[in-house]
Amino acid sequence: METAKKVVAQAAKAKFELTPPAYAVWFAYYRGEHPKLSAEVDRILASGVAFSKEIHERLYNQFLAPREERAVMDQVQKQTQALLAGVMEDLGAAHKDAHQFGGKLAGYVAEIKQAAGLEDLRRIMRHMLHDTAEMMAASKQLEAKLAEASRQTRELRQRLQVTAEAALRDALTGLHNREAFDKKIAELHQEFVRDRQYYSAIFVDIDFFKRFNDTYGHAVGDLVLQSVGAILKAGVKGSDFPARYGGEEFVVLLPATVLENAKIVAEQLRVKIAVKRPQDPESGEVFERVTASFGVAQVRPGDTPAAVLARADKALYLAKESGRNTVKTELDLPA
Structure with missing residues:
Protein backbone atom coordinates (compact mmCIF):
# COMPACT_ATOMS: atom_id res chain seq x y z
CA MET A 1 0.00 0.00 0.00
CA GLU A 2 2.82 2.40 0.86
CA THR A 3 4.49 1.72 -2.48
CA ALA A 4 1.28 2.50 -4.34
CA LYS A 5 0.96 5.80 -2.44
CA LYS A 6 4.51 6.74 -3.45
CA VAL A 7 3.71 6.01 -7.11
CA VAL A 8 0.59 8.22 -7.03
CA ALA A 9 2.49 10.98 -5.23
CA GLN A 10 5.28 10.87 -7.84
CA ALA A 11 2.74 11.09 -10.66
CA ALA A 12 1.17 14.16 -9.05
CA LYS A 13 4.56 15.76 -8.40
CA ALA A 14 6.00 15.11 -11.86
CA LYS A 15 2.64 15.69 -13.59
CA PHE A 16 2.64 12.61 -15.78
CA GLU A 17 -0.30 10.41 -16.76
CA LEU A 18 -0.42 7.27 -14.62
CA THR A 19 -0.78 4.75 -17.45
CA PRO A 20 -0.30 1.01 -16.74
CA PRO A 21 3.32 1.08 -18.01
CA ALA A 22 4.05 4.19 -15.92
CA TYR A 23 2.55 2.61 -12.80
CA ALA A 24 4.52 -0.60 -13.34
CA VAL A 25 7.78 1.33 -13.82
CA TRP A 26 7.44 3.43 -10.66
CA PHE A 27 6.07 0.56 -8.58
CA ALA A 28 9.16 -1.52 -9.47
CA TYR A 29 11.36 1.53 -8.83
CA TYR A 30 10.06 2.14 -5.31
CA ARG A 31 10.10 -1.56 -4.50
CA GLY A 32 13.75 -1.72 -5.57
CA GLU A 33 13.03 -4.91 -7.51
CA HIS A 34 15.05 -4.06 -10.60
CA PRO A 35 18.47 -2.39 -10.11
CA LYS A 36 18.98 -1.65 -13.82
CA LEU A 37 15.57 -0.02 -14.09
CA SER A 38 16.23 2.01 -10.94
CA ALA A 39 19.58 3.17 -12.32
CA GLU A 40 17.96 4.32 -15.57
CA VAL A 41 15.16 6.14 -13.72
CA ASP A 42 17.74 7.86 -11.50
CA ARG A 43 19.69 8.90 -14.61
CA ILE A 44 16.59 10.43 -16.19
CA LEU A 45 15.68 12.18 -12.93
CA ALA A 46 19.18 13.66 -12.72
CA SER A 47 18.99 14.88 -16.32
CA GLY A 48 15.83 16.87 -15.62
CA VAL A 49 13.99 15.33 -18.58
CA ALA A 50 10.24 15.03 -18.04
CA PHE A 51 8.85 11.50 -17.82
CA SER A 52 6.67 11.34 -20.91
CA LYS A 53 4.37 8.54 -21.94
CA GLU A 54 6.95 7.43 -24.51
CA ILE A 55 9.70 7.25 -21.86
CA HIS A 56 7.50 5.13 -19.59
CA GLU A 57 6.68 2.78 -22.48
CA ARG A 58 10.37 2.45 -23.33
CA LEU A 59 11.32 1.68 -19.73
CA TYR A 60 8.48 -0.82 -19.39
CA ASN A 61 9.33 -2.63 -22.64
CA GLN A 62 13.06 -2.62 -21.90
CA PHE A 63 13.07 -3.74 -18.29
CA LEU A 64 9.69 -5.14 -17.24
CA ALA A 65 7.97 -6.75 -20.23
CA PRO A 66 10.71 -9.43 -20.67
CA ARG A 67 10.40 -10.25 -16.96
CA GLU A 68 6.64 -10.80 -17.27
CA GLU A 69 7.22 -13.03 -20.28
CA ARG A 70 9.82 -15.00 -18.33
CA ALA A 71 7.35 -15.40 -15.45
CA VAL A 72 4.79 -16.90 -17.81
CA MET A 73 7.45 -19.18 -19.28
CA ASP A 74 8.49 -20.35 -15.81
CA GLN A 75 4.89 -21.02 -14.83
CA VAL A 76 4.22 -23.01 -18.00
CA GLN A 77 7.46 -24.92 -17.51
CA LYS A 78 6.44 -25.95 -13.98
CA GLN A 79 2.98 -26.98 -15.12
CA THR A 80 4.46 -29.01 -17.97
CA GLN A 81 6.88 -30.78 -15.62
CA ALA A 82 4.02 -31.64 -13.24
CA LEU A 83 1.93 -32.86 -16.18
CA LEU A 84 4.72 -35.11 -17.46
CA ALA A 85 5.38 -36.47 -13.98
CA GLY A 86 1.70 -37.41 -13.65
CA VAL A 87 1.64 -39.09 -17.06
CA MET A 88 4.81 -41.08 -16.29
CA GLU A 89 3.33 -42.18 -12.97
CA ASP A 90 0.11 -43.32 -14.67
CA LEU A 91 2.05 -45.18 -17.35
CA GLY A 92 4.20 -46.85 -14.71
CA ALA A 93 1.13 -47.97 -12.79
CA ALA A 94 -0.47 -49.22 -16.00
CA HIS A 95 2.67 -51.20 -16.86
CA LYS A 96 2.65 -52.78 -13.41
CA ASP A 97 -1.06 -53.66 -13.72
CA ALA A 98 -0.49 -55.15 -17.18
CA HIS A 99 2.41 -57.25 -15.88
CA GLN A 100 0.29 -58.55 -13.01
CA PHE A 101 -2.62 -59.24 -15.37
CA GLY A 102 -0.32 -61.23 -17.64
CA GLY A 103 0.79 -63.28 -14.66
CA LYS A 104 -2.81 -63.97 -13.71
CA LEU A 105 -3.69 -65.10 -17.24
CA ALA A 106 -0.73 -67.48 -17.24
CA GLY A 107 -1.99 -68.90 -13.94
CA TYR A 108 -5.48 -69.34 -15.32
CA VAL A 109 -4.07 -71.24 -18.34
CA ALA A 110 -2.33 -73.62 -15.94
CA GLU A 111 -5.50 -74.02 -13.86
CA ILE A 112 -7.59 -74.78 -16.94
CA LYS A 113 -5.23 -77.60 -17.88
CA GLN A 114 -5.70 -79.12 -14.42
CA ALA A 115 -9.45 -78.48 -14.11
CA ALA A 116 -11.34 -81.49 -12.72
CA GLY A 117 -14.69 -80.63 -14.28
CA LEU A 118 -17.16 -78.04 -15.48
CA GLU A 119 -17.52 -76.41 -12.09
CA ASP A 120 -13.78 -75.75 -11.94
CA LEU A 121 -13.86 -74.28 -15.46
CA ARG A 122 -16.82 -72.02 -14.53
CA ARG A 123 -14.96 -70.78 -11.46
CA ILE A 124 -11.79 -70.10 -13.47
CA MET A 125 -13.75 -68.33 -16.22
CA ARG A 126 -15.60 -66.23 -13.62
CA HIS A 127 -12.28 -65.08 -12.13
CA MET A 128 -10.84 -64.42 -15.59
CA LEU A 129 -13.83 -62.26 -16.56
CA HIS A 130 -13.56 -60.32 -13.29
CA ASP A 131 -9.84 -59.64 -13.72
CA THR A 132 -10.31 -58.78 -17.42
CA ALA A 133 -13.07 -56.29 -16.54
CA GLU A 134 -10.79 -54.67 -13.94
CA MET A 135 -7.97 -54.42 -16.48
CA MET A 136 -10.30 -52.88 -19.06
CA ALA A 137 -11.51 -50.33 -16.50
CA ALA A 138 -7.91 -49.47 -15.61
CA SER A 139 -7.11 -49.11 -19.32
CA LYS A 140 -10.06 -46.75 -19.78
CA GLN A 141 -8.91 -44.70 -16.81
CA LEU A 142 -5.43 -44.47 -18.32
CA GLU A 143 -6.91 -43.53 -21.68
CA ALA A 144 -8.97 -40.78 -20.03
CA LYS A 145 -5.91 -39.50 -18.13
CA LEU A 146 -3.82 -39.45 -21.30
CA ALA A 147 -6.61 -37.60 -23.13
CA GLU A 148 -6.73 -35.02 -20.33
CA ALA A 149 -2.95 -34.71 -20.40
CA SER A 150 -3.12 -34.12 -24.15
CA ARG A 151 -5.76 -31.42 -23.65
CA GLN A 152 -3.67 -29.67 -20.99
CA THR A 153 -0.61 -29.85 -23.24
CA ARG A 154 -2.52 -28.14 -26.06
CA GLU A 155 -3.65 -25.41 -23.67
CA LEU A 156 -0.09 -24.83 -22.44
CA ARG A 157 1.19 -24.70 -26.02
CA GLN A 158 -1.50 -22.18 -26.97
CA ARG A 159 -0.67 -20.10 -23.91
CA LEU A 160 2.99 -20.01 -24.89
CA GLN A 161 2.03 -19.04 -28.43
CA VAL A 162 -0.17 -16.20 -27.19
CA THR A 163 2.60 -15.00 -24.87
CA ALA A 164 5.18 -15.10 -27.65
CA GLU A 165 2.91 -13.18 -30.02
CA ALA A 166 1.96 -10.60 -27.38
CA ALA A 167 5.63 -9.94 -26.66
CA LEU A 168 6.04 -8.78 -30.27
CA ARG A 169 2.95 -6.56 -30.40
CA ASP A 170 2.50 -2.93 -29.43
CA ALA A 171 -0.07 -2.88 -26.64
CA LEU A 172 -1.77 0.36 -27.75
CA THR A 173 -2.11 -0.09 -31.52
CA GLY A 174 -1.91 -3.86 -31.91
CA LEU A 175 0.77 -3.44 -34.57
CA HIS A 176 4.14 -5.16 -34.46
CA ASN A 177 6.46 -3.50 -31.94
Whole structure:
Protein backbone atom coordinates (compact mmCIF):
# COMPACT_ATOMS: atom_id res chain seq x y z
CA MET A 1 0.00 0.00 0.00
CA GLU A 2 2.82 2.40 0.86
CA THR A 3 4.49 1.72 -2.48
CA ALA A 4 1.28 2.50 -4.34
CA LYS A 5 0.96 5.80 -2.44
CA LYS A 6 4.51 6.74 -3.45
CA VAL A 7 3.71 6.01 -7.11
CA VAL A 8 0.59 8.22 -7.03
CA ALA A 9 2.49 10.98 -5.23
CA GLN A 10 5.28 10.87 -7.84
CA ALA A 11 2.74 11.09 -10.66
CA ALA A 12 1.17 14.16 -9.05
CA LYS A 13 4.56 15.76 -8.40
CA ALA A 14 6.00 15.11 -11.86
CA LYS A 15 2.64 15.69 -13.59
CA PHE A 16 2.64 12.61 -15.78
CA GLU A 17 -0.30 10.41 -16.76
CA LEU A 18 -0.42 7.27 -14.62
CA THR A 19 -0.78 4.75 -17.45
CA PRO A 20 -0.30 1.01 -16.74
CA PRO A 21 3.32 1.08 -18.01
CA ALA A 22 4.05 4.19 -15.92
CA TYR A 23 2.55 2.61 -12.80
CA ALA A 24 4.52 -0.60 -13.34
CA VAL A 25 7.78 1.33 -13.82
CA TRP A 26 7.44 3.43 -10.66
CA PHE A 27 6.07 0.56 -8.58
CA ALA A 28 9.16 -1.52 -9.47
CA TYR A 29 11.36 1.53 -8.83
CA TYR A 30 10.06 2.14 -5.31
CA ARG A 31 10.10 -1.56 -4.50
CA GLY A 32 13.75 -1.72 -5.57
CA GLU A 33 13.03 -4.91 -7.51
CA HIS A 34 15.05 -4.06 -10.60
CA PRO A 35 18.47 -2.39 -10.11
CA LYS A 36 18.98 -1.65 -13.82
CA LEU A 37 15.57 -0.02 -14.09
CA SER A 38 16.23 2.01 -10.94
CA ALA A 39 19.58 3.17 -12.32
CA GLU A 40 17.96 4.32 -15.57
CA VAL A 41 15.16 6.14 -13.72
CA ASP A 42 17.74 7.86 -11.50
CA ARG A 43 19.69 8.90 -14.61
CA ILE A 44 16.59 10.43 -16.19
CA LEU A 45 15.68 12.18 -12.93
CA ALA A 46 19.18 13.66 -12.72
CA SER A 47 18.99 14.88 -16.32
CA GLY A 48 15.83 16.87 -15.62
CA VAL A 49 13.99 15.33 -18.58
CA ALA A 50 10.24 15.03 -18.04
CA PHE A 51 8.85 11.50 -17.82
CA SER A 52 6.67 11.34 -20.91
CA LYS A 53 4.37 8.54 -21.94
CA GLU A 54 6.95 7.43 -24.51
CA ILE A 55 9.70 7.25 -21.86
CA HIS A 56 7.50 5.13 -19.59
CA GLU A 57 6.68 2.78 -22.48
CA ARG A 58 10.37 2.45 -23.33
CA LEU A 59 11.32 1.68 -19.73
CA TYR A 60 8.48 -0.82 -19.39
CA ASN A 61 9.33 -2.63 -22.64
CA GLN A 62 13.06 -2.62 -21.90
CA PHE A 63 13.07 -3.74 -18.29
CA LEU A 64 9.69 -5.14 -17.24
CA ALA A 65 7.97 -6.75 -20.23
CA PRO A 66 10.71 -9.43 -20.67
CA ARG A 67 10.40 -10.25 -16.96
CA GLU A 68 6.64 -10.80 -17.27
CA GLU A 69 7.22 -13.03 -20.28
CA ARG A 70 9.82 -15.00 -18.33
CA ALA A 71 7.35 -15.40 -15.45
CA VAL A 72 4.79 -16.90 -17.81
CA MET A 73 7.45 -19.18 -19.28
CA ASP A 74 8.49 -20.35 -15.81
CA GLN A 75 4.89 -21.02 -14.83
CA VAL A 76 4.22 -23.01 -18.00
CA GLN A 77 7.46 -24.92 -17.51
CA LYS A 78 6.44 -25.95 -13.98
CA GLN A 79 2.98 -26.98 -15.12
CA THR A 80 4.46 -29.01 -17.97
CA GLN A 81 6.88 -30.78 -15.62
CA ALA A 82 4.02 -31.64 -13.24
CA LEU A 83 1.93 -32.86 -16.18
CA LEU A 84 4.72 -35.11 -17.46
CA ALA A 85 5.38 -36.47 -13.98
CA GLY A 86 1.70 -37.41 -13.65
CA VAL A 87 1.64 -39.09 -17.06
CA MET A 88 4.81 -41.08 -16.29
CA GLU A 89 3.33 -42.18 -12.97
CA ASP A 90 0.11 -43.32 -14.67
CA LEU A 91 2.05 -45.18 -17.35
CA GLY A 92 4.20 -46.85 -14.71
CA ALA A 93 1.13 -47.97 -12.79
CA ALA A 94 -0.47 -49.22 -16.00
CA HIS A 95 2.67 -51.20 -16.86
CA LYS A 96 2.65 -52.78 -13.41
CA ASP A 97 -1.06 -53.66 -13.72
CA ALA A 98 -0.49 -55.15 -17.18
CA HIS A 99 2.41 -57.25 -15.88
CA GLN A 100 0.29 -58.55 -13.01
CA PHE A 101 -2.62 -59.24 -15.37
CA GLY A 102 -0.32 -61.23 -17.64
CA GLY A 103 0.79 -63.28 -14.66
CA LYS A 104 -2.81 -63.97 -13.71
CA LEU A 105 -3.69 -65.10 -17.24
CA ALA A 106 -0.73 -67.48 -17.24
CA GLY A 107 -1.99 -68.90 -13.94
CA TYR A 108 -5.48 -69.34 -15.32
CA VAL A 109 -4.07 -71.24 -18.34
CA ALA A 110 -2.33 -73.62 -15.94
CA GLU A 111 -5.50 -74.02 -13.86
CA ILE A 112 -7.59 -74.78 -16.94
CA LYS A 113 -5.23 -77.60 -17.88
CA GLN A 114 -5.70 -79.12 -14.42
CA ALA A 115 -9.45 -78.48 -14.11
CA ALA A 116 -11.34 -81.49 -12.72
CA GLY A 117 -14.69 -80.63 -14.28
CA LEU A 118 -17.16 -78.04 -15.48
CA GLU A 119 -17.52 -76.41 -12.09
CA ASP A 120 -13.78 -75.75 -11.94
CA LEU A 121 -13.86 -74.28 -15.46
CA ARG A 122 -16.82 -72.02 -14.53
CA ARG A 123 -14.96 -70.78 -11.46
CA ILE A 124 -11.79 -70.10 -13.47
CA MET A 125 -13.75 -68.33 -16.22
CA ARG A 126 -15.60 -66.23 -13.62
CA HIS A 127 -12.28 -65.08 -12.13
CA MET A 128 -10.84 -64.42 -15.59
CA LEU A 129 -13.83 -62.26 -16.56
CA HIS A 130 -13.56 -60.32 -13.29
CA ASP A 131 -9.84 -59.64 -13.72
CA THR A 132 -10.31 -58.78 -17.42
CA ALA A 133 -13.07 -56.29 -16.54
CA GLU A 134 -10.79 -54.67 -13.94
CA MET A 135 -7.97 -54.42 -16.48
CA MET A 136 -10.30 -52.88 -19.06
CA ALA A 137 -11.51 -50.33 -16.50
CA ALA A 138 -7.91 -49.47 -15.61
CA SER A 139 -7.11 -49.11 -19.32
CA LYS A 140 -10.06 -46.75 -19.78
CA GLN A 141 -8.91 -44.70 -16.81
CA LEU A 142 -5.43 -44.47 -18.32
CA GLU A 143 -6.91 -43.53 -21.68
CA ALA A 144 -8.97 -40.78 -20.03
CA LYS A 145 -5.91 -39.50 -18.13
CA LEU A 146 -3.82 -39.45 -21.30
CA ALA A 147 -6.61 -37.60 -23.13
CA GLU A 148 -6.73 -35.02 -20.33
CA ALA A 149 -2.95 -34.71 -20.40
CA SER A 150 -3.12 -34.12 -24.15
CA ARG A 151 -5.76 -31.42 -23.65
CA GLN A 152 -3.67 -29.67 -20.99
CA THR A 153 -0.61 -29.85 -23.24
CA ARG A 154 -2.52 -28.14 -26.06
CA GLU A 155 -3.65 -25.41 -23.67
CA LEU A 156 -0.09 -24.83 -22.44
CA ARG A 157 1.19 -24.70 -26.02
CA GLN A 158 -1.50 -22.18 -26.97
CA ARG A 159 -0.67 -20.10 -23.91
CA LEU A 160 2.99 -20.01 -24.89
CA GLN A 161 2.03 -19.04 -28.43
CA VAL A 162 -0.17 -16.20 -27.19
CA THR A 163 2.60 -15.00 -24.87
CA ALA A 164 5.18 -15.10 -27.65
CA GLU A 165 2.91 -13.18 -30.02
CA ALA A 166 1.96 -10.60 -27.38
CA ALA A 167 5.63 -9.94 -26.66
CA LEU A 168 6.04 -8.78 -30.27
CA ARG A 169 2.95 -6.56 -30.40
CA ASP A 170 2.50 -2.93 -29.43
CA ALA A 171 -0.07 -2.88 -26.64
CA LEU A 172 -1.77 0.36 -27.75
CA THR A 173 -2.11 -0.09 -31.52
CA GLY A 174 -1.91 -3.86 -31.91
CA LEU A 175 0.77 -3.44 -34.57
CA HIS A 176 4.14 -5.16 -34.46
CA ASN A 177 6.46 -3.50 -31.94
CA ARG A 178 10.06 -2.33 -32.29
CA GLU A 179 11.51 -5.72 -31.33
CA ALA A 180 9.41 -7.48 -33.97
CA PHE A 181 10.42 -4.85 -36.52
CA ASP A 182 14.13 -5.29 -35.79
CA LYS A 183 13.79 -9.03 -36.31
CA LYS A 184 11.83 -8.63 -39.53
CA ILE A 185 14.17 -6.16 -41.20
CA ALA A 186 17.12 -8.42 -40.29
CA GLU A 187 15.34 -11.33 -42.01
CA LEU A 188 14.55 -9.27 -45.10
CA HIS A 189 18.12 -8.05 -45.31
CA GLN A 190 19.48 -11.59 -45.13
CA GLU A 191 17.18 -12.53 -48.02
CA PHE A 192 18.45 -9.52 -49.97
CA VAL A 193 22.09 -10.45 -49.40
CA ARG A 194 21.43 -14.08 -50.32
CA ASP A 195 18.88 -13.79 -53.14
CA ARG A 196 18.89 -10.10 -54.13
CA GLN A 197 15.28 -9.88 -52.98
CA TYR A 198 14.77 -6.12 -52.75
CA TYR A 199 12.69 -4.54 -50.00
CA SER A 200 11.64 -0.99 -49.14
CA ALA A 201 10.96 0.84 -45.88
CA ILE A 202 8.41 3.60 -45.23
CA PHE A 203 8.69 5.87 -42.20
CA VAL A 204 5.41 7.47 -41.11
CA ASP A 205 5.23 10.35 -38.63
CA ILE A 206 1.98 11.97 -37.47
CA ASP A 207 2.07 15.71 -38.15
CA PHE A 208 1.79 18.09 -35.16
CA PHE A 209 1.05 15.19 -32.83
CA LYS A 210 2.35 17.01 -29.75
CA ARG A 211 0.05 19.97 -30.44
CA PHE A 212 -2.87 17.56 -30.89
CA ASN A 213 -1.95 15.83 -27.63
CA ASP A 214 -1.66 19.10 -25.74
CA THR A 215 -4.99 20.34 -27.12
CA TYR A 216 -7.14 17.27 -26.53
CA GLY A 217 -5.20 15.26 -23.94
CA HIS A 218 -3.36 11.94 -23.91
CA ALA A 219 -6.52 9.84 -24.16
CA VAL A 220 -7.39 11.41 -27.51
CA GLY A 221 -3.72 11.19 -28.51
CA ASP A 222 -3.93 7.44 -27.91
CA LEU A 223 -7.07 7.37 -30.05
CA VAL A 224 -5.17 9.04 -32.90
CA LEU A 225 -2.32 6.52 -32.62
CA GLN A 226 -4.83 3.66 -32.68
CA SER A 227 -6.61 5.17 -35.69
CA VAL A 228 -3.40 5.58 -37.69
CA GLY A 229 -2.27 2.10 -36.67
CA ALA A 230 -5.56 0.62 -37.89
CA ILE A 231 -5.23 2.42 -41.23
CA LEU A 232 -1.69 1.13 -41.72
CA LYS A 233 -2.74 -2.41 -40.83
CA ALA A 234 -5.74 -2.36 -43.18
CA GLY A 235 -3.92 -0.48 -45.93
CA VAL A 236 -1.20 -3.04 -46.56
CA LYS A 237 -1.49 -6.63 -47.66
CA GLY A 238 0.21 -10.01 -47.82
CA SER A 239 3.64 -10.02 -46.23
CA ASP A 240 3.82 -6.22 -45.78
CA PHE A 241 4.87 -5.45 -42.22
CA PRO A 242 3.49 -2.36 -40.39
CA ALA A 243 4.97 -1.61 -36.96
CA ARG A 244 4.99 1.11 -34.33
CA TYR A 245 8.53 2.44 -34.24
CA GLY A 246 8.12 4.65 -31.18
CA GLY A 247 5.97 7.55 -30.02
CA GLU A 248 3.99 8.91 -32.99
CA GLU A 249 6.32 7.30 -35.52
CA PHE A 250 5.47 4.17 -37.49
CA VAL A 251 7.31 2.12 -40.08
CA VAL A 252 6.14 -0.20 -42.86
CA LEU A 253 8.39 -2.84 -44.41
CA LEU A 254 7.51 -3.90 -47.94
CA PRO A 255 9.17 -7.18 -48.99
CA ALA A 256 9.86 -7.72 -52.71
CA THR A 257 9.00 -4.08 -53.41
CA VAL A 258 11.07 -1.51 -55.30
CA LEU A 259 11.13 2.20 -54.49
CA GLU A 260 8.64 3.26 -57.18
CA ASN A 261 5.97 0.87 -55.93
CA ALA A 262 6.73 1.66 -52.29
CA LYS A 263 6.07 5.34 -53.01
CA ILE A 264 2.66 4.42 -54.43
CA VAL A 265 1.81 2.49 -51.26
CA ALA A 266 2.97 5.41 -49.11
CA GLU A 267 0.81 7.86 -51.08
CA GLN A 268 -2.23 5.60 -50.69
CA LEU A 269 -1.67 5.41 -46.93
CA ARG A 270 -1.17 9.18 -46.71
CA VAL A 271 -4.54 9.83 -48.37
CA LYS A 272 -6.35 7.29 -46.16
CA ILE A 273 -4.98 8.91 -43.01
CA ALA A 274 -5.81 12.44 -44.22
CA VAL A 275 -9.46 11.72 -45.09
CA LYS A 276 -10.32 9.85 -41.89
CA ARG A 277 -11.12 11.95 -38.82
CA PRO A 278 -10.54 10.18 -35.49
CA GLN A 279 -13.72 9.47 -33.54
CA ASP A 280 -14.22 8.61 -29.88
CA PRO A 281 -15.96 5.19 -29.90
CA GLU A 282 -17.75 5.93 -26.62
CA SER A 283 -18.91 9.54 -26.96
CA GLY A 284 -19.03 9.63 -30.75
CA GLU A 285 -17.10 12.92 -30.76
CA VAL A 286 -15.25 13.53 -34.02
CA PHE A 287 -11.91 15.35 -33.84
CA GLU A 288 -10.00 17.46 -36.33
CA ARG A 289 -8.29 15.93 -39.31
CA VAL A 290 -4.95 14.20 -38.77
CA THR A 291 -2.22 14.06 -41.39
CA ALA A 292 1.13 12.29 -41.61
CA SER A 293 4.43 12.69 -43.42
CA PHE A 294 6.18 9.82 -45.19
CA GLY A 295 9.79 8.96 -46.03
CA VAL A 296 10.60 6.05 -48.36
CA ALA A 297 13.83 4.20 -49.14
CA GLN A 298 14.85 0.98 -50.89
CA VAL A 299 17.70 -1.35 -50.00
CA ARG A 300 20.81 -1.11 -52.18
CA PRO A 301 23.80 -3.42 -52.68
CA GLY A 302 26.28 -2.89 -49.86
CA ASP A 303 23.59 -1.53 -47.53
CA THR A 304 22.96 -2.38 -43.90
CA PRO A 305 19.44 -2.22 -42.43
CA ALA A 306 20.54 0.91 -40.56
CA ALA A 307 21.58 2.57 -43.82
CA VAL A 308 18.18 1.88 -45.40
CA LEU A 309 16.38 3.32 -42.40
CA ALA A 310 18.68 6.34 -42.28
CA ARG A 311 17.74 7.29 -45.87
CA ALA A 312 14.04 6.75 -45.16
CA ASP A 313 14.39 8.91 -42.05
CA LYS A 314 16.07 11.70 -44.02
CA ALA A 315 13.30 11.52 -46.61
CA LEU A 316 10.76 11.78 -43.79
CA TYR A 317 12.35 14.94 -42.45
CA LEU A 318 12.43 16.37 -45.95
CA ALA A 319 8.67 15.73 -46.12
CA LYS A 320 8.28 17.59 -42.82
CA GLU A 321 10.31 20.51 -44.10
CA SER A 322 8.30 20.57 -47.33
CA GLY A 323 5.05 21.35 -45.56
CA ARG A 324 4.08 17.96 -44.10
CA ASN A 325 1.25 15.68 -45.29
CA THR A 326 3.39 14.55 -48.20
CA VAL A 327 5.57 11.67 -49.39
CA LYS A 328 9.28 12.00 -50.12
CA THR A 329 11.70 9.28 -51.19
CA GLU A 330 15.45 8.97 -51.05
CA LEU A 331 15.54 10.18 -54.68
CA ASP A 332 14.29 13.57 -53.44
CA LEU A 333 17.27 13.97 -51.11
CA PRO A 334 19.96 16.44 -52.15
CA ALA A 335 23.00 14.77 -53.69
